[in-house]
Amino acid sequence: MKIALAQLNYHIGNFEHNLQKMLEAVKTAKQQGADIVAFGELAVTGYPPRDFLEFDDFLRHCDDVINSLAHAAQGIAIAVGAPCRNPYAEGKDLFNSAYFLFDGKVQHITHKTLLPTYDIFDEYRYFEPAFEWQVAEFKGKRIALSICEDIWNVGNENPLYRVCPLDEMQKQGFDFILNLSASPFTHEHARERIEAVRHNVARYQTPMFYVNHVGSQTEVIFDGGSLVMSPDGTLYEECPYFVECVRTYDLNDVMRGNNPPCELPKEKISLIHDALVMGIRDYFAKLGLKRAILGLSGGIDSAIVAVLAQRALGSKNVRCLLLPSQFSSDHSIQDARKLAENINIQYDTVFIEDIYQEYEQTLKPIFAGTKSDITEENLQARIRGMLLMAVSNKFGNILLNTSNKSEAAVGYGTLYGDMAGGLAVIGDVYKTDIYRLAHYINKDGEVIPQNTITKAPSAELRPDQKDSDSLPEYDLLDQILYLYIEKRKSPRDLVAMGFDELVVRRVLRLVNLNEFKRAQFAPILRVSSKAFGMGRRMPIVGKYLG
């Protein structure tokens, strides 16, 4: 028996697009001699479809796609993820299901048992967990069809769920596991995924075929990396990252095992780079957009975003504004220009001084008797945001935001100013990793000017300002942020680890006080296990550590 894995880039709610893509893959799989072709979890809708699932009309479209796919399942079986209506009155109205289609008909349906409801996942919001289990049978083989999280309860000391669907199916016996996934990227996740598959293969002593999505949906990035593992726990093949593919495997070959090492490299910064490029590309492509704009300050953050955008969209689709004020240093403008020339993107220079003076003049009667403070710094940042939005509105270039995760964490940014933009490209990348990204980008020659990398970070909103005037050094800051945000350490834990108590209290307080700013921030391309945005939900009026 031959099984094809189709690792595809779906588009949420774009049924025709998803169907055509799958029909193409069915054709390819047939050409490769496959008996079964497998698509990802909720491939019919794209993942995550979110509250679209509450619309009956949306579900009717899903049924139509399943019917079309069943019709195409001639001479080949199709395993595909889609929502399925719950026939019982009790419980949620839907299941998250794997359909097994053959000979023009739905032959079998398995519902998902383990519904991830944490971080970016909201599955119990929509779906009833499965409470009955049945293996699928096809051409004399018994197949344990499972969906994503269904395989993740195995091999944990503290499992999230009280049942284990494959344990239930094991009572009926099965020849292999076929898992349809929508398992998002983080820079650590590809490795964890292989381990999860290995735990299952070890427990059930059968091979596993695991198919994932590729492509990104606003903030959620799917890296692909579909894989096949032999019963002895050796990797038979890992599909490539960040590209679509359809590959067919012979079950007998996979059964043999004892495979030579074939794991693909998983270097953190390289993965993040590729994920962000795909994240930008898909954001534009799926919104039907082409062109981006951003402000180039001469600093490292905007330089990185410019390079990523240029790699995603092409030089001709990225334009920049240089927006100097009286506080901008000469080298800032030179560095920004040099970068724009290195990557061959259009740039214009717009001085913000006159507009700034006009605001000062206009506000003079109201501000009489007050001192200059953060207000004036915010004004400059907001003038820049407005000019970028004006050019965006006029020419249809979408504004890319250039804030990094360290800034977003402590609220070092101006709402409606440098926090503006349609997509926050590096909002899940700490400043210390931004430097690593810059070195990675420059590995084959200077793309980002050396001076941009080596100079001290500054917002340049007042004379001789440095980020380190108001924040701890980024090496220290990022450690504390990582331990608090990703690892949920308490002040007590951090002090016990040797961090200064005053610094810890101040940083954690800043993180919590700035929920109100992040609540209005652009969607952030997610590359870590805990990004700001939909995966981290905090009260705004909360008082904890604030």
Next chain:
Amino acid sequence: MKIALAQLNYHIGNFEHNLQKMLEAVKTAKQQGADIVAFGELAVTGYPPRDFLEFDDFLRHCDDVINSLAHAAQGIAIAVGAPCRNPYAEGKDLFNSAYFLFDGKVQHITHKTLLPTYDIFDEYRYFEPAFEWQVAEFKGKRIALSICEDIWNVGNENPLYRVCPLDEMQKQGFDFILNLSASPFTHEHARERIEAVRHNVARYQTPMFYVNHVGSQTEVIFDGGSLVMSPDGTLYEECPYFVECVRTYDLNDVMRGNNPPCELPKEKISLIHDALVMGIRDYFAKLGLKRAILGLSGGIDSAIVAVLAQRALGSKNVRCLLLPSQFSSDHSIQDARKLAENINIQYDTVFIEDIYQEYEQTLKPIFAGTKSDITEENLQARIRGMLLMAVSNKFGNILLNTSNKSEAAVGYGTLYGDMAGGLAVIGDVYKTDIYRLAHYINKDGEVIPQNTITKAPSAELRPDQKDSDSLPEYDLLDQILYLYIEKRKSPRDLVAMGFDELVVRRVLRLVNLNEFKRAQFAPILRVSSKAFGMGRRMPIVGKYLG
């Protein structure tokens, strides 16, 4: 036996505040001769604590509060909601629990079974559902302790859950139901709540004591309305809406039933008015803020917000800017001034023309050869937003947003312009209800100038502009929006109901295309069953109806 219901205004994560409030209420209940005093669901943390629940340090604080309350439970029992750690390795690490405290100790714990995970609720994100049930015993009475949603599965044709915790407890028998709730306000919910209680009383033939939170937490508003119902289904008492109270009831009196009508009035517009005033007041109080600012355009939306803010915070804590341009009509400025004078709030007039000219001048080289379009309209809106934010930053007045639900729905507003602000006061109120609110506010004499109410709505961003130039009339628009957003009707349904297909397609398309704008919008005070924001989660790159 006497049971006290303590309907209190908690603050998320502010443990000391919540504890002191509860200790005060214990004292009051004792003075009223109560044997038991009951607080709301997760009263210890405030509701919803969201991802704070993932922090072990946060949970340690909860345990401390429970210990302090147990210590205070002398001569009176305390029923209180708090998270409880799951002792089993399998499943989520927490339960959402009702603690029964007496004589210095935890005497009993009931875990919540039905975990709402829809709209604004994310409970399965944090909690394992109960799978064992036990009634509490106290002074010879058997008490069915339950938590909020636990009573909501009864009386539905299509229940959300497959188990019913009170059915399980009924096997042991109980004398009354004590339900600890955190049941948020919508203008329809108070009525539904009484019906839900009635269904349970009818099914189990015992009285029910139901205690709710009051007060608001950013967007989520709790209206109170705690209640006591006799076994015959007649209401014994309904506690007041939008205020704290501690009231004690004699079980024997409640048992008798046949109570005279005592239901409080529930007029939609009046409820919304009171909810919004409390929503503003608590947002400021819980963030430790005092003063608000907003832009007064002379239109009805900003007029309503000004009045609500003045009622919430007092005249001296609300200031306004009038921000006319060359497109502002004379009556706009007069109407705005008149309103400010009617409610006695500070106002300043700032002309935006000079700043606008300066932007035009600065952008001239880049905009050469282009025509005037939406860009120039957005510029005006953003200049206003920037001026309001500048005064906000300088004097510490938080900007209140004045967009209504109809505008937010179709994207009729400028990101970083009139969509700016810390709190969207009327973002869940359709334009047609805005008019009803204005009449309600004026019921005892003119507060909002008549001309503000009667003139045709206009953004005044170009000469003689009217909202109806680009949108259907609000009467029609709001009907379609309500049916799509609250009732999730499809285009097909709407056309079948008699709406014009082109209008329907256009409106629904606008709603879906503008997710990107709403994703960066301020938190919205929630007064309907489906507000934009945390309770409505839509893909941004999704293609459905877009």
